[in-house]
Amino acid sequence: MNYAGKAHKVGDHIDTDAIIPARFLITTDPVELGSNCFEGLENGWVKRVKPGDILVGGKNFGCGSSREHAPIAILGAGMPVVIAHSFARIFYRNGFNMGLVLLEIGDDIEKISDGDELEVNAKEGAIKNLTTNAEIRSLPVPEFMAEILDRGGLVNYVRDKVS
Amino acid sequence: MAMTLAQKILQKHSSDQVKEAGQIVRARTSMVLANDITAPLSIDSFRKMGAKKVFDREKVALVCDHFTPNKDIDSAEQVKKVREFAKEMDVVHYYEGGNVGVEHALLPELGLVGPGDIVVGADSHTCTYGGLGAFATGMGSTDIAAAMALGETWFKVPETIKVNISGQHDKYITSKDLILHLIGLIGVDGALYRALEFTGPVISDMEVEGRMTMANMAIEAGGKVGLFPADAKTVDYCRSNGFANPEEIYPDEGAVYCREVNIDVTGMAPQIACPHLPDNVKSVDELINIRLDQVVLGSCTNGRISDLRQAAEIIKGHKVHKDVRFIVLPATPKIYEQALDEGLLSIFIKAGAIVGPPTCGPCLGGHMGILAAGEKCLATTNRNFKGRMGSLESEVYLGSPIVAAASAVAGEIIHPARM
Ligand code: SF4
Numbered sequence: 001m002n003y004a005g006k007a008h009k010v011g012d013h014i015d016t017d018a019i020i021p022a023r024f025l026i027t028t029d030p031v032e033l034g035s036n037c038f039e040g041l042e043n044g045w046v047k048r049v050k051p052g053d054i055l056v057g058g059k060n061f062g063c064g065s066s067r068e069h070a071p072i073a074i075l076g077a078g079m080p081v082v083i084a085h086s087f088a089r090i091f092y093r094n095g096f097n098m099g100l101v102l103l104e105i106g107d108d109i110e111k112i113s114d115g116d117e118l119e120v121n122a123k124e125g126a127i128k129n130l131t132t133n134a135e136i137r138s139l140p141v142p143e144f145m146a147e148i149l150d151r152g153g154l155v156n157y158v159r160d161k162v163s
Numbered sequence: 164m165a166m167t168l169a170q171k172i173l174q175k176h177s178s179d180q181v182k183e184a185g186q187i188v189r190a191r192t193s194m195v196l197a198n199d200i201t202a203p204l205s206i207d208s209f210r211k212m213g214a215k216k217v218f219d220r221e222k223v224a225l226v227c228d229h230f231t232p233n234k235d236i237d238s239a240e241q242v243k244k245v246r247e248f249a250k251e252m253d254v255v256h257y258y259e260g261g262n263v264g265v266e267h268a269l270l271p272e273l274g275l276v277g278p279g280d281i282v283v284g285a286d287s288h289t290c291t292y293g294g295l296g297a298f299a300t301g302m303g304s305t306d307i308a309a310a311m312a313l314g315e316t317w318f319k320v321p322e323t324i325k326v327n328i329s330g331q332h333d334k335y336i337t338s339k340d341l342i343l344h345l346i347g348l349i350g351v352d353g354a355l356y357r358a359l360e361f362t363g364p365v366i367s368d369m370e371v372e373g374r375m376t377m378a379n380m381a382i383e384a385g386g387k388v389g390l391f392p393a394d395a396k397t398v399d400y401c402r403s404n405g406f407a408n409p410e411e412i413y414p415d416e417g418a419v420y421c422r423e424v425n426i427d428v429t430g431m432a433p434q435i436a437c438p439h440l441p442d443n444v445k446s447v448d449e450l451i452n453i454r455l456d457q458v459v460l461g462s463c464t465n466g467r468i469s470d471l472r473q474a475a476e477i478i479k480g481h482k483v484h485k486d487v488r489f490i491v492l493p494a495t496p497k498i499y500e501q502a503l504d505e506g507l508l509s510i511f512i513k514a515g516a517i518v519g520p521p522t523c524g525p526c527l528g529g530h531m532g533i534l535a536a537g538e539k540c541l542a543t544t545n546r547n548f549k550g551r552m553g554s555l556e557s558e559v560y561l562g563s564p565i566v567a568a569a570s571a572v573a574g575e576i577i578h579p580a581r582m
Binding site: 094096155157 | 213
């Protein structure tokens, strides 16, 4: 559960329509959804992303509808981790369930700027900003949720359990 | 450690040690719920998980209440899918047709939920059972599919806002007015990610049905759950509905709250949420000359027998205004029968109301009372988002059953004392 990549920072109260507008909900394919990730924010936003990059959100990230397409789109765009000040409740659940790593760090979000290079140890909840040398802690991802993430999300996790 | 109600109930169902807010714990579910809109998606996820059986055929409830009696071919197909799944899984609590009621009125009445339970549902108003002292909350379809398969789920331990309600109010004030007042006070995100815990003399005096009305709208303040202590009244209520061994449950002395809100109801006038958000709350006296086209009495918020009694008492001997369609939907078959036996339905019909079957119907703009552009409705439901009950240019006001009955007669929103 170690990640490294460039930070792409977005603002406060980013809603699920900004992440993936309703007109793209005609599919559940991660790659297709990913290619339209943040179309509700800015045309072609996703072009800046390289696989492995890290999304950085503000307050109440993922508010709005309960669509599971939102975390799928972020994953499909190649971003395995979202660090935010805070997450909206249903997005938080859906994120982990779809296999997206979510780390909440409150006001420490100020220690990350757009374009910074980050290193993340999700199990420890340790974030290192390689650009500024700042070290940031979040609550570590609990063991069993790490298990869900390790298996690529809730559907796979349950599949292993019931089989 | 001194625990809030939320912490206490989570601990009861978890092998993890419940400590501070923000921590994530795994907990066993007492009841898992989905309806005719959300169950089909959960069924898809359930299949993808490769699950062959639900974790307990007695602890899954599938309630086809939203677009039923099926309003069109699509809704009939959805219900069919849920029905076939229920048969395949041998689900005991499948409801459709003559035994279906609005889910959050139905489950408590059937004794399927009670104090100390953890209930998860693919419906945001699952929080209603907090009125019985159950930790109950809404989730996405895949979460519910997992809970159906495993009988457990994960929760982030919420911080709790304590809401203390005291004072003396007159007979025109109901639990609906109190919850609308609170939402107006703290806003639609005032309890985001948090639990609401209700306490104080007004709450102790309140009947259980009124508490469920309040818990129902916790989500309208962004809350995860709206919890009431389960006292002797709760235990009586649950026992009489056949819930096995209900127990009283209270928060610990010294539990930690993130915020306390004190409300004094003395002198309060009936509260109305104006278009288009539940926190746009005004006193009824501030609303002058709001002419109505429709009034709806029903839903998981206010479609219970006590609601029908309050409205019938007001409307008895009066006539519904000629310009108003007054739609009355008892929330469950049992409530319908009770209202029939008590003569309430006859009071409504004589007044010129339309009495329909138990269904969500107009509450979500489904059917049986859709609004045209420019029309205004006062409803006892819980959401007045833009277009919720029909046209994007229609308007929904939310109020109590008493205000609904009085306003149906007046043809405009009025204080029931002025009728
Ligand atoms: S009555 Fe309205 S709020 Fe309640 S479950 Fe039905 S649609 Fe949802």
